[in-house]
Amino acid sequence: MTNKEYWKGIIPALITPVNEDGTLDSDSLEKVIEHIISSGCHGLFVAGSSGEPTNLSSKTRRDVISQAIRIVNGRPPVCVGTISPGTEQTIEMIKEVQDMGCNFICSTPNFYMLNERQEDIIHHFEKVARRTGARIMIYNNDATVGQTIKAETFYKLAEIENVIAYKDTRPDWENHVKALAFLRDKDISLISGGEYMLGPSILMGGQGNIAAASNVFPKLFVALYHAAKAQDIPLTLDLNDKIARLNDTATRTGNGWLWGIKYIAHRFGLCQYTVAGNFTPLTKEQESAIDAIIEELSEYR
Numbered sequence: 001m002t003n004k005e006y007w008k009g010i011i012p013a014l015i016t017p018v019n020e021d022g023t024l025d026s027d028s029l030e031k032v033i034e035h036i037i038s039s040g041c042h043g044l045f046v047a048g049s050s051g052e053p054t055n056l057s058s059k060t061r062r063d064v065i066s067q068a069i070r071i072v073n074g075r076p077p078v079c080v081g082t083i084s085p086g087t088e089q090t091i092e093m094i095k096e097v098q099d100m101g102c103n104f105i106c107s108t109p110n111f112y113m114l115n116e117r118q119e120d121i122i123h124h125f126e127k128v129a130r131r132t133g134a135r136i137m138i139y140n141n142d143a144t145v146g147q148t149i150k151a152e153t154f155y156k157l158a159e160i161e162n163v164i165a166y167k168d169t170r171p172d173w174e175n176h177v178k179a180l181a182f183l184r185d186k187d188i189s190l191i192s193g194g195e196y197m198l199g200p201s202i203l204m205g206g207q208g209n210i211a212a213a214s215n216v217f218p219k220l221f222v223a224l225y226h227a228a229k230a231q232d233i234p235l236t237l238d239l240n241d242k243i244a245r246l247n248d249t250a251t252r253t254g255n256g257w258l259w260g261i262k263y264i265a266h267r268f269g270l271c272q273y274t275v276a277g278n279f280t281p282l283t284k285e286q287e288s289a290i291d292a293i294i295e296e297l298s299e300y301r
Helices: 026-038 058-072 087-099 118-132 151-157 173-183 198-203 218-229 233-250 257-267 284-296
Strands: 044-046 078-081 104-107 135-140 163-168 189-193 208-210
Touching (some): 026 044, 026 058, 044 058, 058 078, 087 118, 104 118, 104 163, 118 151, 135 151, 135 189, 151 163, 163 173, 173 189, 173 198, 198 208, 198 218, 208 218, 218 233, 233 257, 233 284
Parallel strands (some): 078 104, 135 163, 163 189
């Protein structure tokens, strides 16, 4: 099986259900995962941004990773985010994940003490690959890392043998199109990040999408993926617009995008209405607006 066949389709960025004290809500985790798998999703991204890894305690982070690997049990592929501010911490975290039974990880460039030169990003990933042997999805997300992986830098990163996927979360269509063209004849999966790029990326040859909202409306995302794969442009545009309106209503509230996703998950009986970070909760007006979009998209429950 090629890398593009292995890592493709709709891959929700798994939310982490937590109790009020910040511990893992294990029962809800299983509900969310089964909801995702039964809806036809193709993979699972654990401990990515939507999993709140930097807001979890070390124990809760380890718990969600190990339990997710156990619950999924190889049904779709799993990639684990090893989001750390520095190279040595990233390597240490990858080895923990490998001990839990997963050898496919997602890593960003260094943050806080930034890699100021693009060459430093290359050196970071070369060291991670050499020291761990893990299969790697490179994560380009300047909104959280404060550093952009330029298209020309990724061309060099693609030469690292362990690199099998590239998650491009930046809302930069020019950069994304460059990556689409570069990877056309290479066995590296190009995965769009977030909700807006899904349809256009798949239409132009991308392999899949990782987003937060596919936790709660996975059937909608799967429908869009199949429409785009079939080159059904009118249906792709229609479904992409539905996802855009869901995203605008639920995640662009100014209160942190996870409150909206957790609110919908709670409405669906999947988990508690609790986030790990210290974000201001939604107002009743915001919740009412989300209720309206839930009703509008009810056929995709």
